[in-house]
Each structure stands twice: as structure tokens, then as C-alpha cells.
Amino acid sequence: METKVLPVNEESLKLAAELLQNGEVVAIPTETVYGLAANAKDGTAVEKIFHVKGRPQDNPLIVHISTTEEIYTVAKDVPKSAMKLAQAFWPGPLSMVLPKSDELASSVSAGLSTVGVRLPAHAAARNVIAMAGVPLAAPSANTSGAPSPTSAKHVYQDLQGLIPLILDGGSCPLGVESTVLSVEDEPVVLRPGFVTPQEISDVLGCKVHLAPSLQSALKQGETPKSPGMKYKHYSPKAEITILKTDDVKNFSDYVALQLEKVASPVNVMCFTGEEDVFSVPCVTYGKKDDAASQARGLFSALRKLDKLGAKTVFARAPKDDGIGLAVRNRLLRAAAFREIVI
Ligand code: TXA
Ligand code: MG
Numbered sequence: 001m002e003t004k005v006l007p008v009n010e011e012s013l014k015l016a017a018e019l020l021q022n023g024e025v026v027a028i029p030t031e032t033v034y035g036l037a038a039n040a041k042d043g044t045a046v047e048k049i050f051h052v053k054g055r056p057q058d059n060p061l062i063v064h065i066s067t068t069e070e071i072y073t074v075a076k077d078v079p080k081s082a083m084k085l086a087q088a089f090w091p092g093p094l095s096m097v098l099p100k101s102d103e104l105a106s107s108v109s110a111g112l113s114t115v116g117v118r119l120p121a122h123a124a125a126r127n128v129i130a131m132a133g134v135p136l137a138a139p140s141a142n143t144s145g146a147p148s149p150t151s152a153k154h155v156y157q158d159l160q161g162l163i164p165l166i167l168d169g170g171s172c173p174l175g176v177e178s179t180v181l182s183v184e185d186e187p188v189v190l191r192p193g194f195v196t197p198q199e200i201s202d203v204l205g206c207k208v209h210l211a212p213s214l215q216s217a218l219k220q221g222e223t224p225k226s227p228g229m230k231y232k233h234y235s236p237k238a239e240i241t242i243l244k245t246d247d248v249k250n251f252s253d254y255v256a257l258q259l260e261k262v263a264s265p266v267n268v269m270c271f272t273g274e275e276d277v278f279s280v281p282c283v284t285y286g287k288k289d290d291a292a293s294q295a296r297g298l299f300s301a302l303r304k305l306d307k308l309g310a311k312t313v314f315a316r317a318p319k320d321d322g323i324g325l326a327v328r329n330r331l332l333r334a335a336a337f338r339e340i341v342i
Pocket of ligand 2: 140148
């Protein structure tokens with residue numbers, strides 16, 4: 001199959017909507033990462049998403065809508081707290097896990113009784129949903145296990161020949177996937193993102209929990225609340241270790257001592273402006289103390305490391321609060337939770 005990459009304009013939006021109505025999958029830009037979209041009411045179309053990504057069948061998808069009211073067509077028994085959050089954070093990078101409407105294909109939520117729902121802020125994404133006239137199931141548009149795509153080029157690298165169309169909306173402004181929040185009973189963040197636990201807590205006036213799977217690798221036999229969290233993710237081919245220290249000199253001394261002991265080539269993932277401290281090639285992923293810039297650069301940096309053929313990577317550690325929590329969660333998973341405090 002030929003994969004077209006078209007800039008977002010009226011014509012390409014129309015083509016995307018037509019393909020989606022005809023049961024095809026199309027890659028679309030969102031403010032977080034590119035999504036691989038299909039009609040969420042069409043079981044055969046949803047199956048294509050799983051097939052194209054090589055996604056495990058038990059990992060549910062997020063359904064995207066273009067107006068808040070549509071929440072009632074994809075979810076039922078929507079609690080008041082969800083509407084409060086929708087008012088505060090939609091359109092934007094928050095996905096809420098709610099009881100699923102029977103109108104959706106059951107494969108969307110991998111047989112679960114709940115569904116993740118999101119109203120994206122990206123105008124192209126909202127236009128495609130509105131023009132297709134159906135809710136769109138859309139996981140990140142990468143091959144399962146690869147870093148999420150933050151540009152049309154990343155999508156093309158992974159899915160070239162497998163899908164008919166990639167809508168090119170440039171680089172994603174945020175760069176990490178949405179916050180996934182369970183709003184049943186007490187709110188639980190299943191995946192951290194740009195909408196932070198503190199912001200959610202401020203709107204709801206209650207405590208917001210963090211899913212245990214965010215902090216450490218799952219123990220054998222343990223089931224996470226969000227199935228996606230059990231899969232190794234965002235992994236370049238290299239073995240990544242996060243080195244936790246505030247002092248970049250301390251970091252570079254540690255790396256120098258490791259060079260003889262680890263598989264080469266060795267690369268460092270550091271913050272912008274720190275490159276000169278190191279004797280090995282560096283890939284930067286944003287500015288120190290600026291978690292939003294780290295989020296924007298992270299997935300692209302992981303893909304670059306693969307291109308460089310890195311075997312061992314030592315990474316600077318993001319902060320573990322606010323948006324840093326989201327960056328840290330993705331990096332920890334890329335590093336299979338290898339982190340050393342030095
Ligand atoms: O920012 C985003 O959310 C992007 C863009 C395209 O919107 N989408 C995205 O989808 O990241 P995906 O499929 O790559 O990640 C969805 C995550 C997975 O970890 C999945 O397990 C979780 O959300 N999830 C989806 N539905 C769920 C449900 N009903 N219950 C618990 N977790 C759910
Ligand atoms: Mg994903």
C-alpha cells in the first residue's frame with residue numbers, strides 16, 4: 001500500500017474523513033503525539049489498528065471526540081466529577097476512563113467495561129473527528145513498543161506501506177501522551193501527562209492517587225489498572241540507565257568510569273548546553289529544569305539513539321513532580337526501570 005503524507009488542509013482533511021468513514025486507519029496529529037485513528041464504532045476498522053501497530057489485544061484504546069457533549073455517546077453513567085474535569089481541561093491532554101457505551105466496538109476497550117475518552121486540543125484532530133462524524137479510536141501511531149511519534153516522519157518510519165494516509169501537522173507541541181485518569185470512586189492517575197495530579201486535585205477538591213505501576217516495575221503476576229502499563233515501552237535498542245544526580249560533572253565522571261565496562265557505542269542523553277562536558281556523543285532532550293521542553297524532545301531523542309546505533313545509554317534524570325512526572329515515567333519505562341542514584 002502506498003502511504004501518502006499530506007500537509008493538513010481542507011482537501012487532505014476531507015480525504016482523511018472519507019477514508020475513516022470507509023473503515024480505514026489514518027494517522028493524525030494531536031497536541032500530544034500522532035494518533036492512529038479509526039472509527040470507534042466499526043469493529044473491523046478497530047481491528048486494523050491492532051494489526052498495523054502489532055498491539056497486544058488486551059491493551060485498550062482511547063476514544064477521541066470533538067465536542068464535550070459527545071461524551072454521552074461514547075460513555076454512560078458519566079459522573080459529575082468527569083464533567084467538572086472536562087470543563088477545566090478539555091480540549092486538552094486529559095483522557096478519562098469512564099463506563100463504556102454499548103455503541104462502541106468492544107475491541108476498542110479490549111473487552112473492558114470502561115473506555116478512555118479524550119477531546120484533543122489540536123485543531124486538525126478535532127476537524128477530522130467532526131468531518132468523519134464518528135468518534136475515533138486512536139492509540140499513538142507507532143509500532144507497538146517503539147517511542148511514540150511526535151512528527152509525521154516518525155509515523156512514516158514505523159508505518160510506511162501499512163496505512164493509506166498520514167496527515168502532517170508538524171511537530172506535536174506537547175510531545176508526551178495524555179494524562180490517563182480513572183474517575184471511578186477516587187481519582188487515580190494511570191498515566192501521568194501535562195495535566196498534573198495537583199491540577200486535577202485543585203479542580204475536584206479531593207486527593208488524587210498515583211497508580212503503583214508508575215513508580216516501579218510490575219512484580220510477576222501483578223495486574224495494572226491500565227493494561228498499557230504492563231508492556232515495556234518506548235524502548236530504543238540500547239540499554240538505558242538513568243543516573244540520578246543534580247551535578248552534571250558527577251554524572252560525566254561516573255560515565256567515564258563505566259566506559260571500559262559496558263557495551264559500546266556508549267551515548268549520553270543530556271540536557272541542552274551540557275554536551276561539552278562529555279567525551280562520548282550526546283543526544284539532548286530539552287533544558288534542565290524545564291520539564292515541558294524535555295517532554296517535547298524525549299521521544300525524538302530516543303529515536304535518534306537508535307539511529308546512532310547506541311548500545312549503552314546513560315540518561316540525565318528528569319524531576320519527579322508536575323510535568324516532570326510524565327517525562328520521568330516515559331524515561332523509566334524506556335530504561336526498564338534501571339535507575340542509579342550517584
Ligand atoms: O495523548 C494520547 O493519549 C495519545 C493521542 C493519540 O491521543 N494516545 C495514546 O493512546 O497515547 P495509547 O493507546 O498509546 O495509550 C492509551 C493508554 C494505554 O496505556 C491504555 O492501557 C490506557 O491508555 N487505557 C485506555 N483505555 C483504558 C481503560 N478503559 N482502562 C484503563 N486504561 C486504559
Ligand atoms: Mg502508545
